[in-house]
Amino acid sequence: MSSTTLVFSPPPLTAVSAADPPPPTTRIQIQSQPVFDNPNSKSGSLKSCQNLQEIKQLHAQFTKQGLICNPSILTKLIVKYSQMGTSESLEYAEKGFKMFKKKTESGNSSSTIYLYNSLIRANSLSACFNESILLYIDMLIEGFKPDNYTFPFVLSACSKSLRLCEGAQLHCSAVKLGFHNDVFVLNSLVHHYGECGEIDKAKQVFDEMPERNVVSWTSLICGYARQDLHKEAVSLFFEMVEEGISPNEVTMVSVISACAKLGDVDLGDRVSIYVERSGLTINDVVVNALVDMYMNCGAVDKAKRLFDGSFARNLVLYNTLMSNYVKLGEAKKALDIFREMLNLGPKPDRVTMLSVITSSAELGDFCLGMQCHAYVLRNGLENWDNIGNSIIDMYAKSGKQDLACRVFDQMSNKTIVSWNSLLAGFARNGDVGSARELFDEMPERNLVSWNTMIAILVQWSFFSDAIELFHSMQNEGITADNVTMVSVASACGYLGALDLAKWTYNYVEKYGIECNMRLGTALLDMFGRCGDPKSAMKVFKTMKEKDVSAWTAAIGAMASVGNGKQALELFHEMVKQWVIPDEVVFSTVLTACSHAGLVKEGMHIFNSMKKQHKITPHIVHYGCIVDLLGRAGLLDEALDFIKNMPMEPNGAIWGAFLSACRIHKNEKLANLADEIISKSNNDKTGIQVLLSNIYASAGKWNDVAKVRIHMKEKGMKKIAGSSSIELNGVVHEFTSGNESQPGSDLTALMLHEINCRLSAEGYVPDLENVLLDVDEKEKEFLLSRHSEKLAIAFGLISSGRGMPVRVVKNLRMCSDCHSFAKMVSKVYNREIVIRDNNRFHFFQRGSCSCCDYW
DNA sequence: GTAGGGTTAG
Structure with a gap:
């Protein structure tokens, strides 16, 4: 609303705003009409006005002809201005309304209420919620009684701006004014309470309604969905159908979205079949909801078929498909859709660009990212926070930290996501120092900020610092979620801090943190690394879903305590349960065999990799076998195995062999290996240290000296031995x-x-x-x-x-x-x-x- | 008239 002037006249007709298209020729004909027959027919032409410029032209015409004083024409003009919904048109509508009130001071209250309602609605639709509510207050001050249209409009403004209290006050006023049975007012209240998170109150209003229509049910369904109570939302839909209320497109969209959030394709299919059979019009919005639902449920083919079969591929439909491909990690497919869109589809908007920028970030495609940045600037999309943030993320993920910082610095409306994106960027580039500085500098931090910083510390092996930061987070009263706990569990595991690990597990239980597969695997792995296989297996048994990583962690927990037999049993059970083994689980199970001296079993598994599981063994697996044979004292076999490897043995292979030579004090074979190594390019520190140790054990100090000199020349440094011990949650470290x-x-x-x-x-x-x-x-x-x-x-x-x-x-x-x-x-x-x-x-x-x- | 679709960071 503007309060600058009461003059209600349009600008001169020549002053055409750059944003408005030139008036079509038909309008010129209207302008050239000399005189209108009567005010009503004259205002009739307002109906066909398509843009603000056309309204302004008629406005000028009315003013020139003195018709603006006609209350009927003025009313229609105000309504028309308000319906355009731009800030400029709303300003005209408001000025017109002021003029209207002035001219009808003692007059027609029903017309005034009608205009109040129009303006309250128009402001609400244009996201001018304050203005909408202020108009309602103004209406009361001026002594006009709100009617059953006023409440839905102003309640809508309260809902969209999450003004719970104001909505509740409106509820009281509506009851006092006798609208307690009005289905429109009550539907708006159900929606309002649902939007503001007061789902019980919404349900109460719904339950007490004397009559309910499809909008009442749909409003409540949406309320449940908004609170992430998607199951309840879908149940309500079936309850509604049983009560004999026919859903419409809006209901269908709401319930399909709930199925999407549940990721339940069967439920989604049931609803989808209902749509087909009920003869409902499947409009663009329904198709979009279905595509979104199928993508979210992993039924990509079904979604794609719907998309391909849709003749009206509008902007939102393209955006839905692209954003879902991005979510699925299919950035390339998202870009394929984008290309199709550029050739055949609507013009990309900011939501499209968000997906494209995210895709280029995922692919690390700096060139495409730069092009997107240029497109954003050319099309004036840079002022949307999300776009700026995704550009920061894109530069950070492409390793261009300086560019990410520059975009961040230039952003006038930095949000917490901007800070978090930059923080994550530092993490990716391994700049832990800058990340910590930025974190400490942040004006506010949310759960994502803490999770990012804790994850950075874990990722770069600052485990004790990660635990310390987690404690600070608790001191600030922030409750952790499963993402936090994955990092914390990981840190405990690496520290081998069992008491801390137990505490971490209890924390998850105590705070009811959702233990998804990732967290379950992290907790299981944590106990495994802390040498508590019993607790590890306890976690493993409670896990509802187990992927190959979960099984690997369980097998690893057994392997690290030397329980090779149980590790093997787990592996066979995994295969029995149709979980497809990967490279990692094979190296874990082979390590388990090696630690338990299960030579025959290990060889059998190694041979089954290619034959049975169609996995070509990697050099790591060859290393496991060298270790397996070597530890068991089968040094000649190990050396033969190395000689027959299909690839060049690397440092790890020789390391395993030399380590076995050392255990079994076989200096002769170590010498032989030394000869072979010296001919190759293997200069890994570990090998040299092992070699020098083997010579030292045998008292061959000249050879030791040679190796040490070689290491010094190559700038190699032996890793210092260190041991740590946890006491009361603090980890103490000792070096030799x-x-x-x-x-x-x-x-x-x-x-x-x-x-x-x-x-x-x-x-x-x-x-x-x-x-x-x-x-x-x-x-x-x-x-x-x-x-x-x-x-x-x-x-x-x-x-x-x-x-x-x-x-x-x-x-x-x-x-x-x-x-x-x-x-x-x-x-x-x-x-x-x-x-x-x-x-x-x-x-x-x-x-x-x-x-x-x- | 009231209810519905795509939206960045860990």
Whole structure:
């Protein structure tokens, strides 16, 4: 509404707005008519006006001829202006209305109410909700009584702007004014309460209605759908049909959308069959709803057939198909539709561009993304937040962080999605520092912001920081969802922090967080990595749906504790249940065989990959077999296997072989391997370290020195051993021989005590594990400071009596630490659990669960 | 007159 002037005259006819098309020739004829016969026939020509310019022309004509003072003509002109729905036309309508009120001060109240209603409706339809409600208030102040048309119009404005209280006040007023039985008013109230989330209130109004029509039912169905109560919405539809009320197109669209949200294609089909049989007109909107439903339910073929068979492929239908392809990760297909649209279809709008930009982002197609950006700018679509945000996302996903930042900086209306998109962009580019800075700088954060930042930290291995951030999130009163918990579970798993893992699991239960397949798999994997296969299997058994990833996590949980037989049983059960195995599950199950020494079974599975499951083994699977044979001491077989591989063996293959040579102290074969490796380009640090270790074990210090020099020349650095231990939710990390750790004096003292007690029990350090050319005393000292020993000592001091000491080691533990842990478990009567980079070792009463086979 | 379709970030 404008309150600038009361003058109600149109602009001179020459001042044609650039946005308006030139008046058609038929209008010129009207202009040239000299005199109208009577006011009514003159206003009749208003009906055929198609655009604002034509109305303005007639307005000018009426003014010139003095007809503007005629209340009937003025009323029709105001209504016509309001129906155009542009801000300019609404301004004219309002000015006209002011003039009307002035001229009919003592006059016709029914016409005034009629005009109030028209303007309230027009403003509501044009999303000028405040103006709409203010007009209603103005109407009351001016002493006009709202009628049964006023309430639906103003309630609609309240619903669309989610003004629950105002709507409830209108409810009272409507009852007071005697509209408690009016079906239009009551339908509007059902809709209003449903829109504002007060579904019980909507149901109450609905239940108390003396009579209900199809709109009443449809309004309630929509209310349920809005609250994501899609099942209830569909039930209500069938209830309606049983009551003998025939649905119309609007009802069908609402219920089909509910089926889409449920992803229930059978239900969608039932509704769709109902539409076909009931003889309803299947208009554009119904077709679109059906296409959307089938796409959402994964019945892409059905959707595509409907689309192909539709003669009226309007803009929304194209957009529906494209956005659904994008959601399904089929960016290329979305772009195919876009090409068809450019050739045959309507002009793309901003929603179309959103799908195209998202597609180019998914494909990392920077060129297409740039073209889209240019199109957006050429067509003035850049002011829509969603478009700006998707452009940021597109540049970020294409690795153009600077361009993403530039678009972000230039955005005048940054929303939380803009910040989150940029944040996710930093994550993808591995710029954790910038991401954290941006996160701390954000004016507001929502669940997605927290989830993004936590996921970034997990992705880049900052597990403790991720857990810390999760705690901050809770302190800010934000409730986590299943996306958060997937990251948290993953962090716990990598940290091997069992107490934290248990707490995480309880958190999911306590807060009723929906445990979908992804979260189920993450929790199962978490327990597996924390060495608690029982809890892992408990989660696995409660999972309703299990895909190959879930089965892999379960098999992995078994593999890491050396339970090869159960891992194999799970694998066979998976195949029995028609879950198609992939490459990952094969490497997991082969690893399980390797840790349990199941050579025959492992070879059988490896051979079945190609024959039975049509999967060509990857180099990783060959590595598993080398490991399987090597660990079992079948070194000659392992070397033959390597020689007969269809591809060039890589570092991992030689690593597995050399590792086996080291376990079985076979220096001869290691030498042979060394010769082959030196001829190839395999210079991986792991291999060189293993080689130097093998030579060192055999006391060949000259060879050790050669390898070390070679490593130095190549800039290779041995990864430092480190062990961590969780205590009261905090993860403490120890590195070999590091004096600067907190509580290190006490830990060193404890370690000394342990060594004395162990010596008394007959423990002799295995000096072969010290791979440096130093004297025996020094070797003994170095060996005593291995990180897992420090962690065990710290664990014994800090944790309660009888509690297991759980340590996570980043490398494979050495045989001396293994013997040490066995003795500690006996002498101190404590369970010691160590996860090294291979598997779990559970030490109890002097022996280990791996039976010294690892 | 009241009720309906496509919309970005984890």
